[in-house]
Each structure stands twice: as structure tokens, then as C-alpha cells.
Amino acid sequence: MKPADDLLHFIGEGLTxxxxxxVRALSEIYEESDIYLSIYLPTASRDDQAMNDTYIAGRSRAVTKALDGELLQDxxxxxxxxxxxxxxxxxxxERxxxxxxxxxxxxxxxxxxxxxxxxxLVLDTSPFLLPLARMRDDYEDYAILLMDSREAKLYSVRSNVVKVEGSDSIDLMNRHKKGGMSQMRFNRxxxxxxxxxxxxLVEDIEAIQANIxxxxxxLAGPGEAKKQLLEALPLDLQNIILGVVDISIDTTVGELLEVGEKITLENERAEERNNMETLRTSIMRSYPAAYGAQQVRDALNEARVNVLLILRNASIPGWICERCQNIRERAARPEKCPYCGGPTSTVDIVEELYELAQRTGAExxxxxxSEFLDSLGGIAALLRY
Ligand SMILES: [Zn+2]
Structure with missing residues (x-):
């Protein structure tokens, strides 16, 4: 599908x-010929940038050799x-x-x-999304609340970028009982x-949730205050706590980011293990599950996939029909699709299935x-039915 007019240009001036x-909109974009260029570059250091130039020059020379006629001009x-x-x-x-x-x-x-x-640097029939997909899996947005009994600061963290979302304070511990005030009144x-x-604090957290x-x-900070908060939080917010860390209230944003990244990565790995355990049980008890490229493709096409599970470094060579989206893994590419006669191209089946998952709204x-997922061909799915 051609990109819609309002999707033709996006030039990020700041960080995105x-x-x-x-990715959903990007996954809708494809053509029958190789006209989409995708480039991924590290930009954190001068060395990176110098190497980028050499890399791009080399890769574009190689791609140029593989093209002729209109595609080359393109x-x-x-x-x-x-x-x-x-x-x-x-x-x-920017990194x-x-x-x-x-x-x-x-x-x-x-x-x-x-x-x-x-x-x-990849030239293909559609934008190459798999590297972006892996980064999105590792760098989901989250929030950090740094607090003690007197002050709190709430941060959002989005792809390593930390932003203060709110700060609140009270003067609890120093609120000395004033002369003449009864104990009851003071306690109240x-x-x-x-x-x-x-x-x-709850309002600030909910304000973040409304936007991202x-x-x-x-939950981070010294002493007991964070535990008291945890107990007082409404249940739906208790359920989103990723971890509780003892840390100084003067912790720098950089250190906070390190702590946060460690906790979110642990959380991500735990989620992976859970999903793999569900897959294992599903297969043993014959609950709805699919594995291998063909089964997963069919389940995706029928919108039955709840969670698509991809081995991180999986790559499955194969071909796809650019017209009817028929795919074959580990098979020599025919000139024309045996089903519809459409043009075919050599692809990484994993990229195609990821795009299909995006288009059909699967997680x-x-x-x-995971040796288990590896043994199933590197790709599997938990199904709705
Ligand atoms: Zn076809």
C-alpha cells in the first residue's frame, strides 16, 4: 500500500x-518492487559518525551494483x-x-x-522494521518516583530520555506540634x-498514564516513605509497580536512569519467561497455539494471535508473494507466485510476520x-482461540 499523504514526510527535529x-502505519506501506530504503545509524560519538560515512558509502555501492534500469535511478x-x-x-x-x-x-x-x-542499510519492498521493533521491546516507556517523607519527584523515561513530570512536597516530619494544639488535632x-x-502523587502518575x-x-528513595505510599496507593497503581529501590534522595538523573533500566530489563525478561511458560503449557495441553512460520502466518491472517513470540536474533530466509502475501520459508524463490502469478521477492520471514502482526493488531x-522457541523454528504465537 502507498503511504497516505499525511504520512509522506516526518523529519524529527528533536528526539522521538x-x-x-x-510502526502500525509503517507496516502498511509496501510495493511490489524494492523502492524503500531503511537506514539505522548509531550517532552518539564522532567515531560513530565517521564510521557511518564509510559504512553508507560501502553499502550503497554494493546495492547499486545489484540494481539496474529504473530501480537504479530510483x-x-x-x-x-x-x-x-x-x-x-x-x-x-541523540544516540x-x-x-x-x-x-x-x-x-x-x-x-x-x-x-x-x-x-x-536495507533496500526492500517496505520499510525494514525489525531493528526498530526490538528496540521498542527493550525500551518501553516507564516512570520513576523518587521520594522521601518530605518531597517527591516524578520522572518519565522514554527511550533513555528523562523528563520531570511533577514534584510535590510536604513537611511531615518537621511538623512539630504547635503549642496548644491537641494530640488529636495534630494527628488529624x-x-x-x-x-x-x-x-x-496519584494525580501526577495518572497524568503521565493519560499521555503515554x-x-x-x-518507586525509589530512602527509608520507609515509599513503602507507606505503596500501601496507600489505589490497587490499579500498586499493580504497575515494577520495583522498589532504596536510594538517596540526591541521586542524579543519570544514576536513576541506570537503576530504572536495570529494573525494566529484569521486568521485560520475566515477562518473556512468563510468555514462554504459557506457550509450553499451551502446546502440552493442546490449548490454542501456533509455531513455525506457516502456522503463525495463518493464525495472523485470521487475526487469532494474541501474542506473537519471536526469538530475538531469529532470521528465517524465504520468499513472499508481493501480491497475495503468500510466504514460503527456507525454499528457493519462484519467478512468479504459484497461487496468483504475482511477483515474488526474497525476504526475512520474521520481518514479514512482524509487519503482519502490526497490521492485525497482535502484541x-x-x-x-530460549532453546524451546529455537526448537519451534524461532517463532510462535499464543492464540485467542
Ligand atoms: Zn501470490
């Missing part, structure tokens, strides 16, 4: 969180469009850049991201101050390390 890139036009954005200086906090371009479609997307991608005031503090889909909340989970 990877979670904000519209590719040259596309490279011209992209070139300016390949060598642009990085903005503050990587993603470029999707097609000269013949007048299509150009440039994303500056806070995450380091592996270098890649104290309780009132605590509950006002907590409802301010967060994986959860890391995608990359699994870091």
Missing part, C-alpha cells in the same frame, strides 16, 4: 521516543533525499538515527532516537497532609534466549 514511532534519487539526514549533526541526547526513504514515493521519515541501533492534620501528598502508555512505575514479544 521509539515507542512513539507509528535508488540514486532515494539516496540523494536521505544523504542530508545521514550526515546531520546529532542533537542533544541513534533511523531513516526510511523512497524517492519515487516522495516518502521520507527521519527519527532521532535516544537508543543505539546496530548499523544497517498529619493524616490530612499525608493523604493530600499521596493524592497529589507506560510499562510501569519504579509482539521478543524472547531473548
Amino acid at each position: 521516543p521509539v515507542s512513539e514511532i507509528d 535508488f540514486e534519487r532515494t539516496m540523494e533525499m536521505a544523504q542530508e539526514y545521514i550526515s546531520h549533526a546529532p542533537v542533544n541526547g 541513534g538515527r533511523i531513516i526510511f526513504a523512497s524517492g519515487s514515493m516522495d516518502f521520507l521519515h527521519v527519527y532521532r532516537i535516544g537508543v543505539v541501533p546496530e548499523r544497517a 492534620l498529619r493524616r490530612g497532609a499525608i493523604s493530600a501528598f499521596i493524592s497529589d 502508555e507506560i510499562r510501569g512505575l519504579v 509482539v514479544e521478543f524472547v531473548t534466549d
